[in-house]
Amino acid sequence: xxxxxxxxxxxxxxxxxxxxxxxxxxxxxxxxxxxxxxxxxxxxxxxxxxxxxxxxxxxxxxxxxxxxxxxxxxxxxxxxxxxxxxxxxxxxxxxxxxxxxxxxxxxxxxxxxxxxxxxxxxxxxxxxxxxxxxxxxxxxxxxxxxxxxxxxxxxxxxxxxxxxxxxxxxxxxxxxxxxxxxxxxxxxxxxxxxxxxxxxxxxxxxxxxxxxxxxxxxxxxxxxxxxxxxxxxxxxxxxxxxxxxxxxxxxxxxxxxxxxxxxxxxxxxxxxxxxxxxxxxxxxxxxxxxxxxxxxxxxxxxxxxxxxxxxxxxxxxxxxxxxxxxxxxxxxxxxxxxxxxxxxxxxxxxxxxxxxxxxxxxxxxxxxxxxxxxxxxxxxxxxxxxxxxxxxxxxxxxxxxxxxxxxxxxxxxxxxxxxxxxxxxxxxxxxxxxxxxx
Amino acid sequence: xxxxxxxxxxxxxxxxxxxxxxxxxxxxxxxxxxxxxxxxxxxxxxxxxxxxxxxxxxxxxxxxxxxxxxxxxxxxxxxxxxxxxxxxxxxxxxxxxxxxxxxxxxxxxxxxxxxxxxxxxxxxxxxxxxxxxxxxxxxxxxxxxxxxxxxxxxxxxxxxxxxxxxxxx
Numbered sequence: 001x002x003x004x005x006x007x008x009x010x011x012x013x014x015x016x017x018x019x020x021x022x023x024x025x026x027x028x029x030x031x032x033x034x035x036x037x038x039x040x041x042x043x044x045x046x047x048x049x050x051x052x053x054x055x056x057x058x059x060x061x062x063x064x065x066x067x068x069x070x071x072x073x074x075x076x077x078x079x080x081x082x083x084x085x086x087x088x089x090x091x092x093x094x095x096x097x098x099x100x101x102x103x104x105x106x107x108x109x110x111x112x113x114x115x116x117x118x119x120x121x122x123x124x125x126x127x128x129x130x131x132x133x134x135x136x137x138x139x140x141x142x143x144x145x146x147x148x149x150x151x152x153x154x155x156x157x158x159x160x161x162x163x164x165x166x167x168x169x170x171x172x173x174x175x176x177x178x179x180x181x182x183x184x185x186x187x188x189x190x191x192x193x194x195x196x197x198x199x200x201x202x203x204x205x206x207x208x209x210x211x212x213x214x215x216x217x218x219x220x221x222x223x224x225x226x227x228x229x230x231x232x233x234x235x236x237x238x239x240x241x242x243x244x245x246x247x248x249x250x251x252x253x254x255x256x257x258x259x260x261x262x263x264x265x266x267x268x269x270x271x272x273x274x275x276x277x278x279x280x281x282x283x284x285x286x287x288x289x290x291x292x293x294x295x296x297x298x299x300x301x302x303x304x305x306x307x308x309x310x311x312x313x314x315x316x317x318x319x320x321x322x323x324x325x326x327x328x329x330x331x332x333x334x335x336x337x338x339x340x341x342x343x344x345x346x347x348x349x350x351x352x353x354x355x356x357x358x359x360x361x362x363x364x365x366x367x368x369x370x371x372x373x374x375x376x377x378x379x380x381x382x383x384x385x386x387x388x389x390x391x392x393x394x395x396x397x398x399x400x401x402x403x404x405x406x407x408x409x410x411x412x413x414x415x416x417x418x419x420x421x422x423x424x425x426x427x428x429x430x431x432x433x434x435x436x437x438x
Numbered sequence: 439x440x441x442x443x444x445x446x447x448x449x450x451x452x453x454x455x456x457x458x459x460x461x462x463x464x465x466x467x468x469x470x471x472x473x474x475x476x477x478x479x480x481x482x483x484x485x486x487x488x489x490x491x492x493x494x495x496x497x498x499x500x501x502x503x504x505x506x507x508x509x510x511x512x513x514x515x516x517x518x519x520x521x522x523x524x525x526x527x528x529x530x531x532x533x534x535x536x537x538x539x540x541x542x543x544x545x546x547x548x549x550x551x552x553x554x555x556x557x558x559x560x561x562x563x564x565x566x567x568x569x570x571x572x573x574x575x576x577x578x579x580x581x582x583x584x585x586x587x588x589x590x591x592x593x594x595x596x597x598x599x600x601x602x603x604x605x606x607x
Contacts, residue, residue: 005575006475006574006575007574007575010574010575130510130514136517136518137518138513138514138515138517138518139514140514140515141510141511141514141515141532141533141536142515142522142525142529142532146536147532147535147536147539150507150535150536150539150540151539154539154540154542154543157543157546158542158543158546161546161550162546165550165553169475169573172573173475173573173574175573176570176571176573176574177570177574187562187565188560191559191560191561192559192560192561192562192563192564192565193559194473194564194565194568194572194573195473195474195475195572195573196471196472196473196564197471197472197473197474197481197482197485197487198471198556198557199557199559200474200477200478200482201482201487201490202490202492202552202553202556202557203477203553203557204477204490205489205490205492205493206490206492206496206549206550206552206553209492209493209496209545209549210546210549213496213542213545213546213549216542217539217542220535220538220539220542224535224539424475424476427475427476427575428476428477431452431476431478
């Protein structure tokens with residue numbers, strides 16, 4: 001910490017914006033190729049029909065909804081870090097807040113594509129908008145799916161505005177150290193920000209309000225996503241624990257993604273003095289906490305099923321553990337609740353290799369959590385003769401690959417063209433003698 | 439004769455800047471603007487700035503949003519009065535959720551509008567009498583004076599630890 005100065009922070013961040021090398025562009029090109037594969041699969045589905053996916057009776061919700069919930073979940077830790085930890089005055093969040101916020105914006109964008117893909121007939125998407133029409137039909141706001149439309153679009157709008165507003169002082173700092181076309185671009189992007197006392201007076205206030213508004217929003221968004229399931233009478237879904245369970249799971253997966261992204265970022269951009277091991281350690285400690293909540297929620301689900309004496313509920317949970325999708329169930333349990341316990345050992349949570357490995361495992365576990373919730377419940381509900389199985393098709397895998405490539409493609413473009421660490425918040429932290437973990 | 443000279447003193451510490459502001463406010467010179475790379479409570483206190491009123495915009499946005507969201511949900515339900523599963527057409531609890539999301543959305547819109555109205559951004563004229571170092575590690579004070587006081591203002595900044603002084607017509 002003592003070696004960091006305002007100038008050094010600026011220089012370290014501005015150095016990341018130097019023209020990238022060949023490896024960067026090759027990676028970007030490869031990811032773009034993945035995006036094209038996903039787009040081609042979607043176009044094929046549009047022209048051929050939704051039947052090219054594996055969704056069919058009784059499992060009508062497949063990987064499209066799994067990925068939707070997964071990416072919305074990934075988005076949540078960005079808001080936790082940028083808004084909730086800001087309100088709690090946790091100084092260690094400052095070095096990773098910008099990257100986490102960016103992750104939120106891109107993850108919500110990626111998630112937002114899946115309802116469109118899942119619609120099949122994407123050209124009728126405007127049916128979800130409350131606009132006067134010749135059909136005299138309006139969206140049904142009693143449906144949780146419509147809550148979702150409102151919540152996700154609000155979340156995307158709010159996160160994008162929060163992200164951009166937070167970046168204004170940094171855009172100005174880059175403008176002041178740039179020349180030529182870059183200077184012109186950053187002049188317009190920074191809106192003429194000069195760090196004038198009147199600007200700061202209002203800026204600090206709106207930033208606080210943004211954080212205060214984003215906090216209940218983030219909780220409401222994943223609660224609303226959980227109600228897509230919980231408001232149905234499907235066994236395994238119809239339970240009141242779903243909202244807090246989903247919110248905790250979302251933050252759990254998002255924090256894991258933060259570590260997955262931050263470790264390469266700090267190495268490639270020489271951020272070791274800014275994104276210190278202690279910052280990553282604090283994220284790991286938070287993962288222990290969210291992992292325990294998720295583990296508790298898994299246990300509670302089983303307890304509720306047993307305590308209810310409802311034979312259908314009992315059967316579905318027994319089937320999850322021992323049935324056709326038990327492998328996925330155990331991947332979920334082990335990766336999400338048992339593996340993160342390794343972070344109790346200081347050596348594990350301060351070692352980059354183990355941090356990276358565990359964070360990837362948690363991401364895998366959280367994807368399978370959504371698989372288990374969505375597939376197993378509709379695969380075996382009340383009527384045994386209507387039970388069925390589900391397996392994603394190559395088209396679904398292609399679209400899933402496209403979504404992952406799109407997220408990393410956008411993130412990679414961001415880190416080389418905009419400040420991936422908030423210079424202002426780092427300087428603020430230094431100025432207050434705050435400890436970010438160096 | 440009105441003030442027609444602007445002199446900028448650039449400082450390398452927040453405390454020196456705040457001390458210079460306090461001294462300036464007691465002098466015949468006028469503090470026009472203070473530029474800093476970070477938000478500073480010390481500088482705000484020296485300038486005796488009042489709390490921003492941007493919150494009123496946020497509050498107004500939030501109140502409007504709640505009624506807009508609730509009214510939208512109610513309106514769309516009343517357009518098609520078909521009872522489904524015995525549920526009431528004007529169902530308050532689900533409409534409250536739409537109202538809540540709209541509270542957040544419009545409060546944020548109010549927040550942004552308030553910020554734009556209060557700060558006047560985007561505004562590129564502020565860059566004219568601005569030292570680019572003030573977005574890095576320096577703090578700048580722009581003060582105005584009469585033409586015949588220009589030298590004494592420059593001297594004032596030097597005496598109070600100002601590193602560099604720029605003069606603007």
